[in-house]
Amino acid sequence: xxxxxxxxxxxxxxxxxxxxxxxxxxxxxxxxxxxxxxxxxxxxxxxxxxxxxxxxxxxxxxxxxxxxxxxxxxxxxxxxxxxxxxxxxxxxxxxxxxxxxxxxxxxxxxxxxxxxxxxxxxxxxxxxxxxxxxxxxxxxxxxxxxxxxxxxxxxxxxxxxxxxxxxxxxxxxxxxxxxxxxxxxxxxxxxxxxxxxxxxxxxxxxxxxxxxxxxxxxxxxxxxxxxxxxxxxxxxxxxxxxxxxxxxxxxxxxxxxxxxxxxxxxxxxxxxxxxxxxxxxxxxxxxxxxxxxxxxxxxxxxxxxxxxxxxxxxxxxxxxxxxxxxxxxxxxxxxxxxxxxxxxxxxxxxxxxxxxxxxxxxxxxxxxxxxxxxxxxxxxxxxxxxxxxxxxxxxxxxxxxxxxxxxxxxxxxxxxxxxxxxxxxxxxxxxxxxxxxxxxxxxxxxxxxxxxxxxx
Numbered sequence: 091x092x093x094x095x096x097x098x099x100x101x102x103x104x105x106x107x108x109x110x111x112x113x114x115x116x117x118x119x120x121x122x123x124x125x126x127x128x129x130x131x132x133x134x135x136x137x138x139x140x141x142x143x144x145x146x147x148x149x150x151x152x153x154x155x156x157x158x159x160x161x162x163x164x165x166x167x168x169x170x171x172x173x174x175x176x177x178x179x180x181x182x183x184x185x186x187x188x189x190x191x192x193x194x195x196x197x198x199x200x201x202x203x204x205x206x207x208x209x210x211x212x213x214x215x216x217x218x219x220x221x222x223x224x225x226x227x228x229x230x231x232x233x234x235x236x237x238x239x240x241x242x243x244x245x246x247x248x249x250x251x252x253x254x255x256x257x258x259x260x261x262x263x264x265x266x267x268x269x270x271x272x273x274x275x276x277x278x279x280x281x282x283x284x285x286x287x288x289x290x291x292x293x294x295x296x297x298x299x300x301x302x303x304x305x306x307x308x309x310x311x312x313x314x315x316x317x318x319x320x321x322x323x324x325x326x327x328x329x330x331x332x333x334x335x336x337x338x339x340x341x342x343x344x345x346x347x348x349x350x351x352x353x354x355x356x357x358x359x360x361x362x363x364x365x366x367x368x369x370x371x372x373x374x375x376x377x378x379x380x381x382x383x384x385x386x387x388x389x390x391x392x393x394x395x396x397x398x399x400x401x402x403x404x405x406x407x408x409x410x411x412x413x414x415x416x417x418x419x420x421x422x423x424x425x426x427x428x429x430x431x432x433x434x435x436x437x438x439x440x441x442x443x444x445x446x447x448x449x450x451x452x453x454x455x456x457x458x459x460x461x462x463x464x465x466x467x468x469x470x471x472x473x474x475x476x477x478x479x480x481x482x483x484x485x486x487x488x489x490x491x492x493x494x495x496x497x498x499x500x501x502x503x504x505x506x507x508x509x510x511x512x513x514x515x516x517x518x519x520x521x522x523x524x525x526x527x528x529x530x531x532x533x534x535x536x537x538x539x540x541x542x543x544x545x546x
Contacts, residue, residue: 100232210243281354
């Protein structure tokens with residue numbers, strides 16, 4: 091007996107309904123990208139290993155899917171590494187390519203490789219799958235899509251303002267209310283670390299601070315002490331732990347906390363600029379919120395940091411994020427190219443829309459009308475009408491087999507096709523059609539023009 095087929099762990103099949111819903115999100119995001127002036131690019135699903143390796147840290151390197159060299163790959167293997175079972179050295183001799191881990195490093199490679207063809211500032215968007223050899227669990231997959239937009243070649247804060255508006259435009263179009271766009275600034279985090287005398291422990295400080303909403307104030311303080319941050323420094327943070335209120339009131343509190351830090355003051359000025367601009371421009375359905383505990387990939391970001399929170403009525407993590415980076419392309423030898431970018435979490439957005447029942451009914455209605463097959467003459471007559479309907483943008487199809495009427499009607503019902511057309515001897519003689527509304531059960535005798543108008 092043949093073994094039942096399966097798919098690799100961490101991957102998924104999508105049925106027609108799921109694909110339609112995913113495409114609804116893709117198209118909404120893509121249209122917003124285009125409206126805001128972003129240009130599409132695509133990069134290969136796999137890159138040279140040296141493009142990816144060493145760019146994500148040790149943990150990231152372990153999660154990169156390596157591709158074996160074609161042919162007799164063992165013939166060129168490092169024999170010493172093979173005998174010693176040294177997997178790290180052996181891998182580099184039998185694998186020269188790898189599946190992309192994200193879209194950011196390939197984008198940096200693209201900018202450096204095509205710098206003479208690109209007009210800066212360069213606004214790009216990219217919607218493609220990525221792969222990570224992670225342990226599969228709920229909401230975490232080994233193959234998934236990223237929807238990224240970036241601007242490189244400009245350090246203007248107007249770009250941050252535009253990205254907040256872009257998030258707002260997408261979630262408004264998806265009818266998703268109650269989304270919060272959280273923002274912070276790396277310079278503020280650096281300034282706080284400086285004020286409490288922990289500049290040399292910036293990473294430890296921010297990792298602990300980032301857990302404030304998960305483990306609480308006392309546990310955060312305990313972790314900081316364990317990392318070598320002084321009690322005196324932690325005492326200076328007391329105002330920070332209780333920081334709340336409006337964007338403006340938090341800014342005023344930060345001014346007193348960071349009065350002695352020039353770096354911190356720069357961060358405050360940048361956030362104030364963004365907030366004032368958004369207040370003037372307004373947002374449709376989202377809310378902008380300052381969150382000084384937000385750290386997101388601290389080593390990577392150098393200015394603004396974004397994280398998008400789903401509505402509080404849904405138990406879901408972030409559904410988007412991003413920030414400002416000053417020197418992304420330096421990993422490939424091209425220095426001093428500032429950029430800022432954001433990403434949408436497609437899978438989590440899907441789950442939120444599903445839970446809240448926000449997918450439009452029309453998303454799943456692919457075919458609008460099915461022509462019943464009564465035989466070859468009737469089918470040819472039907473296909474002439476179908477050709478005209480398709481030319482008018484109406485999705486139509488002919489049932490392929492001259493099967494029993496009940497079977498064809500059941501097919502239409504199971505596919506949720508709202509209309510069927512019947513063409514028998516009478517319709518052939520009169521050059522008309524019988525149109526049936528599958529919801530109400532009503533039937534109409536119509537001409538071809540009337541058929542098109544009714545279905546439109």
